Amino acid sequence: MLYPELFKSLESVRWDMSKDIPWDQFEPEKLTDEQAQTIKMNAITEWSALPATEMFLRDNRDDSDFSAFMSVWFYEEQKHSLVLMEYLRRFRPGLVPTEAELHAVRFPFDPAPVLETLMLHFCGEIRLNHWYRRAAEWHTEPVIKHIYRLISQDEARHGGAYLRYMKKSLVELGDSARAAFAKIGVLMASAKRTEKPLHPTNLHVNEALFPNDTVQSRLPDPTWLEHWLDTQIDFDKEWESKVVDRILHNMSVLFERSFASVQELNRYRKEITQRIAQTAKGAPPLADGATQGA
Numbered sequence: 001m002l003y004p005e006l007f008k009s010l011e012s013v014r015w016d017m018s019k020d021i022p023w024d025q026f027e028p029e030k031l032t033d034e035q036a037q038t039i040k041m042n043a044i045t046e047w048s049a050l051p052a053t054e055m056f057l058r059d060n061r062d063d064s065d066f067s068a069f070m071s072v073w074f075y076e077e078q079k080h081s082l083v084l085m086e087y088l089r090r091f092r093p094g095l096v097p098t099e100a101e102l103h104a105v106r107f108p109f110d111p112a113p114v115l116e117t118l119m120l121h122f123c124g125e126i127r128l129n130h131w132y133r134r135a136a137e138w139h140t141e142p143v144i145k146h147i148y149r150l151i152s153q154d155e156a157r158h159g160g161a162y163l164r165y166m167k168k169s170l171v172e173l174g175d176s177a178r179a180a181f182a183k184i185g186v187l188m189a190s191a192k193r194t195e196k197p198l199h200p201t202n203l204h205v206n207e208a209l210f211p212n213d214t215v216q217s218r219l220p221d222p223t224w225l226e227h228w229l230d231t232q233i234d235f236d237k238e239w240e241s242k243v244v245d246r247i248l249h250n251m252s253v254l255f256e257r258s259f260a261s262v263q264e265l266n267r268y269r270k271e272i273t274q275r276i277a278q279t280a281k282g283a284p285p286l287a288d289g290a291t292q293g294a
């Protein structure tokens, strides 16, 4: 079980909202209305950890270890939302999200395959870590720069925790886990070829509510995310390639094989898919663990 160890390690680096944010260093002239508006949107987006947690707990009923870890993840994500709202409450009270605006991002997600969802969120944490690092650079007001740096580090740690659960699934399930992770890895590392920012909050998750079934579509300004990335924090090709490199690096560690490009990861994905098909055709399946490093 990973939960006790993850709890301990995340507890040991936990920051305190009242002690670890230099609230008294706020410089009013360095915060623009445009910047404050983006903080509001990030606060609402972070609130969507609530429906995501409901999804995770529902879809992982068979996995009490992972479900217990959700308590830590959920707490930290809600804290991200809260610290951004606290910043607005102090310095731009007119922009604090209303309860109705927060509640609007709470909607049911369709059941989804757990391994794919895990990998999707792993990539989402990596991506968000980079978005927030870039946001910390873009902002000019020192307190909010500090906040974005802090929460970006939390997102990286969440990615690390998800990776531990991915490793655990790989040991337990072998090729089916490899196939699921490689498939989503290829999709999530191919952002350069898609128009759309690839983050869980920007993906369709409820067919019956389409097209209003992404978290982003339920924000007060549904077009905000792309504007934030393209014209405000300027998340350019160079930053995008950092995200891709990070995903590929972690896949290399996970699968114990080096991937220098998305194409290489895709080739590996095809290999695994073929191996699964051959096994299904009659070759005796390899025992759990026996596929490790194969």
Ligand SMILES: [Fe+2]
Binding pocket: 046, 076, 077, 080, 151, 155
């Ligand atoms: Fe977060």
Ligand SMILES: [Fe+2]
Binding pocket: 077, 125, 154, 155, 158
């Ligand atoms: Fe996170």
